[in-house]
Amino acid sequence: MARLLASSQGWLFSPGVDLSVFTGSALVSVAFMLAAPWLGVTGDTPLWAWLLFVVCVDVAHVWSTLFRTYLDPEELRARPGLYLGAPLAAYAAGVLAYQVSPGAFWTLFAYVALSHFVRQQYGWVALYDRKARVSTWERRLDAAAIYAATLGPVVWWHANLPRGFWWFVQGDFISGLPAWVGTVGLGLHAAVLVAWAAFQVARVVRGEGLQAGKVLLVVATWVTWFGGIVVARDDFSFTVMNVVLHGVPYFALLFRYARGRLAEGGYGPAAALLRAGLPGFLLFLVALALAEEFLWDQAVWREHASLFGASSVTLPPDVLALVVPLLALPQATHYVLDAFVWKPGRQPALLSRLGWSPMATRHEVRPSGTPHVSTMAIPARSD
Template sequence: MSRLLAPSQAWLFGRGVDLAVFAGSALVSVGLVLAAPALGAVGDTPLWAWVLFVVCVDVAHVWSTLFRTYLDGDELRRRPGLYVAAPLAAYLLGVLAYLLSPGAFWRLFAYTALFHFVRQQYGWVALYGRKARVSRTERVLDAAAIYAATLGPVVWWHAHLPRAFWWFVENDFLSGLPPWVGTAALAVHGLVLAAWGGFQVSRVVRGEGLQVGKVLLVLATWVTWYGGIVLARDDFAFTVTNVVLHGVPYFSLLFRYARGRLAEGGYGWLGPVVRAGLPGFLLVVVVLAFGEELLWDKLVWHERPRLFGEDGPVLPADVLTLVVPLLALPQATHYVLDAFIWKTSRDPSLLARLGWTRGGRQGSPDGTASISGMTIPGATE
């Protein structure tokens, strides 16, 4: 009979949390897509779904990064250069891209977001593997599986443009790939995932156990990316599958960090918000997300008068060159900072705040782990 991995190796946050934020997110997404006709959500994303998934999950998860960065006075004092340079560089690059053309700006933004989404899934699976101290062969297979599960459908998408949905705006992805390239990408992605699945079966046969959380994560990633891109026929299906699996686990990560930071006496005046638990944490980021979307609608889109009202200036093109990159700055800064804020080589206390060390820490064979594609040494408890 197969020997199961120790609980600390089989799960990342813990059995219940892992099942909820990874497998649960995928199941909710699939359930909503299947229920779309009954919900009146076939075709364009209805207002209620846009509020729930785009504002309260996708945009709000971007703002949750504040609890790791700008809302922590000690963190700001520790790395002031990073927290000034990141938004400044992102804004200047955005303005330069928009000066070329609005299309160039949105294309750059879309591919940056795509890279971020893919790397976050890789980050989760890499952390699972290193926490269980798997072999180098298995780490390579895990990486290949997660990249196949995400990039296979994305290449197919590029070979079948236009679709009934886009990442941000119409024509933000480059078109022109012949359909056979998309077919080949899906064939390769299927072979890679089959090889990865075969390896997982062989582990069980050899009595090495199964890292259940990691397996469910890869399956959840494949279901939402393949289903949300290849099988999806409308914007609602793509939106639901695209944002839930990305945003919900990140909420879990940031809330876990915020509780650890609060236990050290962090946040000062903001402490009561974190002490209020998950409702207080989510209330802050959702309010900020609504504020951002209000500005987008009033100044740029003018698409949701039922939610934000009719009034709003029509800005000239030269003003939009400055305004659009500014409104996109929270998301762009989130992308940049994620490359730095999860590295314990720069912040040795990070692991303790996340609850992955208690009184000492165990090292993986290479001493590293990863979140959102970023290196975290020693995260193997």
């Protein structure tokens, strides 16, 4: 087995980190879901779980994008149009959608977030395949497997609305699919995953080794998406299964990138945070997440008075049409930027900062079209 794993080129970061952030995240999610009765959790996500999973993982990981973008003076100078245009475009789209109706805004936001979640998992698999230099056929099969693992349960969800949970707000997904479509969706997702598993077994039989990290990632993705959507019956289970595998690996990615960028020099004020190590990195992000959630609670939700205090703010609908998209802007900007900032072909130094290749020269150009890590986050309201 040791030879099998050693010959697989099977890890993005290292065996310990990969197992912790991918497999470990899935196991933690399952453990909390199974322990819900012993934790006294029935139905809605309690305050402690909301703080731990939504604020400290989900919302905080959105803000970690700052270390890749706005906290890096060199990056800002390199692409000022992107970093100015992304939030402006996202805000304008949000205001227009909210002017149509609040429901239209949350439906649009929910489907953008869903797409982003799916693309994140594909992005991790694509990076595994890039490192191992697998064949075109295997890349396509891996892509089919990750899309099956995520979209199969989502199709079933749409065919079985309403459920005891929702993405952002109740009724944000469009209902109306007949139940049989969900059954067919799960059947197709199972067929694709069985074919993918058979291919992995065939690789081992042929003596080609096992790309262990990638295999465990696909399995973890299926466990959390199937468990968090099809098996889950309440908001707590959905939240736990939904956010941990999503947020924790992104923390690892951003911290590793930021430390690699710090080593080059010229990183600006963010360097002091990184010199404090992982605790400084995480505490800074949690502070931003709490500040964001305070604003959401005071202006919109009014659900956590025991934490943030009672709100005396009552905004009229026309003002909410401007405020809600503004509060959602960190998440919306994160969605837009992630389509651009994780493409190695456009920034040769990216992989070296992540520790995945020798340091590229400033003017080296890699082939275009390389896979990117697509990541997502749930906006401030996810329970």
